[in-house]
Amino acid sequence: MRVCVIGTGYVGLVTGVCLAHSGHHVICIDNNEEKVKLMKAGQSPIYEPGLSELMQSSAQSGRLEFSTDLGAGVKHGEILFIAVGTPPLPTGESDTRYVEAVARGIGVHLNGGYKVIVNKSTVPIGSGDWVRRIVLDGIEERQKTLVTAGGGGVPEPIHADFDVVSNPEFLREGSAVYDTFNPDRIVLGSNSKKAIAMMQELYIPIVERKFADDPSLPHVPVVVTDLSSAEMIKYAANAFLAVKISFINEVANICDRVGADVTQVARGIGLDSRIGSKFLQSGIGWGGSCFPKDVSALIHTADDYGFQTELLNAAVHVNQRQRVIAIEKLQHELKILKGKTIGLLGLTFKPDTDDMRDAPSLTLIEQLNRLGAKVKAYDPIVSQSGLSHGLTGVIIETDPEMLADGCDALVLVTDWKEFLSLNYEKMAKSMFNKVLIDGRNFLSREALEEIGFRYVGIGH
Ligand SMILES: NC(=O)c1ccc[n+]([C@@H]2O[C@H](COP(=O)([O-])OP(=O)(O)OC[C@H]3O[C@@H](n4cnc5c(N)ncnc54)[C@H](O)[C@@H]3O)[C@@H](O)[C@H]2O)c1
Numbered sequence: 001m002r003v004c005v006i007g008t009g010y011v012g013l014v015t016g017v018c019l020a021h022s023g024h025h026v027i028c029i030d031n032n033e034e035k036v037k038l039m040k041a042g043q044s045p046i047y048e049p050g051l052s053e054l055m056q057s058s059a060q061s062g063r064l065e066f067s068t069d070l071g072a073g074v075k076h077g078e079i080l081f082i083a084v085g086t087p088p089l090p091t092g093e094s095d096t097r098y099v100e101a102v103a104r105g106i107g108v109h110l111n112g113g114y115k116v117i118v119n120k121s122t123v124p125i126g127s128g129d130w131v132r133r134i135v136l137d138g139i140e141e142r143q144k145t146l147v148t149a150g151g152g153g154v155p156e157p158i159h160a161d162f163d164v165v166s167n168p169e170f171l172r173e174g175s176a177v178y179d180t181f182n183p184d185r186i187v188l189g190s191n192s193k194k195a196i197a198m199m200q201e202l203y204i205p206i207v208e209r210k211f212a213d214d215p216s217l218p219h220v221p222v223v224v225t226d227l228s229s230a231e232m233i234k235y236a237a238n239a240f241l242a243v244k245i246s247f248i249n250e251v252a253n254i255c256d257r258v259g260a261d262v263t264q265v266a267r268g269i270g271l272d273s274r275i276g277s278k279f280l281q282s283g284i285g286w287g288g289s290c291f292p293k294d295v296s297a298l299i300h301t302a303d304d305y306g307f308q309t310e311l312l313n314a315a316v317h318v319n320q321r322q323r324v325i326a327i328e329k330l331q332h333e334l335k336i337l338k339g340k341t342i343g344l345l346g347l348t349f350k351p352d353t354d355d356m357r358d359a360p361s362l363t364l365i366e367q368l369n370r371l372g373a374k375v376k377a378y379d380p381i382v383s384q385s386g387l388s389h390g391l392t393g394v395i396i397e398t399d400p401e402m403l404a405d406g407c408d409a410l411v412l413v414t415d416w417k418e419f420l421s422l423n424y425e426k427m428a429k430s431m432f433n434k435v436l437i438d439g440r441n442f443l444s445r446e447a448l449e450e451i452g453f454r455y456v457g458i459g460h
């Protein structure tokens with residue numbers, strides 16, 4: 001099928017590349033010229049395992065193209081994905097201006113055969129119908145320019161036949177390609193049978209697990225709903241996962257006080273199939289580009305309807321406290337932090353991504369600076385890039401040993417695999433105080449204590 005994906009961030013680029021790999025002919029559109037130039041040259045603007053390889057092979061096969069020309073993309077695609085960002089506004093609600101610009105642009109360029117317009121971006125409930133109206137506005141805008149250009153004569157009315165589908169995305173950064181080819185479900189929301197049928201055809205290779213790790217598994221379930229329910233599924237899924245993490249973090253804080261070990265507790269409860277073992281890793285709180293903004297947006301939506309969320313507010317509150325728990329633990333170990341040097345192991349909000357959006361490290365840097373500590377950091381991706389990533393108040397070291405040099409404590413912020421095998425013995429030798437706060441309960445307490453570290457976990 002002919003597909004156009006508009007917006008080439010994590011979601012748009014991975015969707016475009018994976019659909020091209022599945023055999024579809026895809027044009028990816030972005031209004032960022034630098035990004036498009038990079039992608040045309042075969043380079044991925046984001047770090048995502050496996051993405052560059054697939055991007056290059058799909059481009060070579062002629063099934064994947066990149067452009068800044070929205071008109072060309074709209075003309076090409078039978079299915080048009082909107083995959084631009086929906087960042088949070090200061091109020092917590094979702095900023096839909098990029099979606100609006102794209103929907104209007106689609107309308108301006110729409111002409112000819114039937115098109116399916118897909119909301120892949122996470123958008124407030126009700127956006128499906130709103131996008132339809134904006135597209136119609138775009139069509140009207142173009143019709144007016146035709147009247148003006150025609151010198152007052154009556155131009156042919158623009159023929160545009162389209163439907164809107166909500167197809168929320170559930171991929172995780174760091175495993176986005178894997179998640180796209182091995183999804184737990186595909187959600188399609190629309191009141192148009194024709195549009196749903198086209199989306200089902202598009203996803204056949206993924207539903208049949210053609211590129212899955214285990215092709216013998218049953219087909220991927222496709223959940224067909226109305227527009228609003230599909231939009232709600234996305235928010236409810238992220239909110240549930242965020243609540244689950246806040247729950248285990250609350251349990252971890254109780255464990256710290258009563259002397260239980262939260263990692264053992266998580267295993268013990270996670271084996272109950274009604275609970276499940278995933279997303280029970282306690283630590284310094286959830287962050288990233290989705291959970292904080294999507295939970296806030298859902299709270300905001302409820303508020304718009306006069307409903308006060310209780311559980312979601314509590315999950316956010318628990319998370320805000322958790323994001324500074326490493327500071328409390330540092331103060332307990334070192335007492336006064338003013339003048340002390342703290343080394344952060346990891347900066348990105350999770351491993352295997354270069355994304356720093358709402359990363360817990362940012363809260364730590366800000367709070368440590370406020371308390372007068374000197375902050376250094378080493379991150380496998382950020383240190384390697386040689387870029388500041390807009391970070392202030394932190395010295396970026398190029399290797400873990402330079403990071404440890406002169407530190408009063410290390411804080412493990414991101415559970416990068418390579419942190420499991422650092423030379424902690426050598427690192428300890430150049431530290432003033434051998435304190436390690438393990439913000440992800442990721443390292444071995446025994447091994448670190450053996451080489452003289454004071455190891456402090458989170459409820460562990
Ligand atoms: N990042 C994730 O893991 C993830 C997962 C699931 C869902 N989502 C949702 O998907 C959406 C996209 O997220 P993201 O992280 O990929 O976004 P992003 O911010 O990384 O990328 C958005 C892209 O859209 C481009 N863009 C903006 N306006 C444009 C326009 N008018 N025309 C063409 N391109 C334009 C930008 O240049 C950028 O490349 C969001 O709604 C997000 O909530 C994200």
Ligand SMILES: O=c1ccn([C@@H]2O[C@H](COP(=O)(O)OP(=O)(O)O[C@H]3O[C@H](CO)[C@@H](O)[C@H](O)[C@H]3O)[C@@H](O)[C@H]2O)c(=O)[nH]1
Nearest residue numbers: 169170171172173245279280281285286287288290349350
């Ligand atoms: O047991 C856990 C699992 C995660 N986290 C933290 O939670 C945040 C989010 O992690 P994760 O969900 O793995 O990453 P994202 O890439 O943000 O993916 C989430 O957000 C995406 C955007 O909406 C959705 O598509 C995904 O399904 C959803 O998992 C990170 O700060 C993690 O460190 C924990 O603290 N404990």
